[in-house]
Amino acid sequence: MSAARPFFLTFEGVDGSGKSTQARLLAERLGKSAILTREPGGSPGAEEIRALLVEGDPARWSPETEILLFTAARRDHLEKTILPALKAGKTVISDRFADSTRVYQGVARADLRGVVDQLHALMIGREPDLTFIVDMDPELALGRGLARKSGEDRFEEFGLDFQHALRAGFLDLARKNPDRCILIDGNRPIETVAKDIANRLAGFR
């Protein structure tokens, strides 16, 4: 597979769904034509903001403060990593992007989708060309995620109801954006999911 044109691709889904694994496998498949990045993070400044967001007490930030922090991190990521790579002709693969804020802060943590959309329009204003939403039962996904004990588990600690709200939010997002969102069944062996993603990408481009 080769990069026909600069292309911005994102992976989304509940915690532990296997997004990071799939983003990495796809980046390996695409080789030098692609860069792999992630949110929150993906640039030195945004990685510093990441630590504030993913570590510590779940009650540490209000949903409103979270929206501001995630958007600040995203703006830096966009300016310093995503746009320069696209300009250089690379395919950009990001493990999470704005859809995570729409669903985590806009639906699951609070009913703030309008605020998320306004801030996105003001400060980001960019959508991916294609988004893979890796879908699976949150209970199974959470079991995988918590097994890692990475110290970056602040969002996993909101519990199972939160993860169910996330799943519903991502499914709704996929339904409403069929032009750029592809739903992927994440509850299959890693290689099966990877082949499905590669085939869907080939069909899309």
Ligand code: ADP
């Ligand atoms: P996410 O980025 O969605 O949180 P990861 O890719 O980090 O998920 O995967 C979480 C854990 O589950 C890792 O230990 C990973 O090796 C494992 N994993 C990923 N995909 C699968 C799969 N399809 N089947 C079983 N385990 C998986």
Ligand code: TYD
């Ligand atoms: P990440 O480390 O990618 O978690 P995981 O590997 O479990 O998917 O992301 C950290 C957490 O930040 C994750 O639980 C999702 C959350 N998050 C938001 O709440 N809003 C956002 O805008 C982003 C990008 C992530």
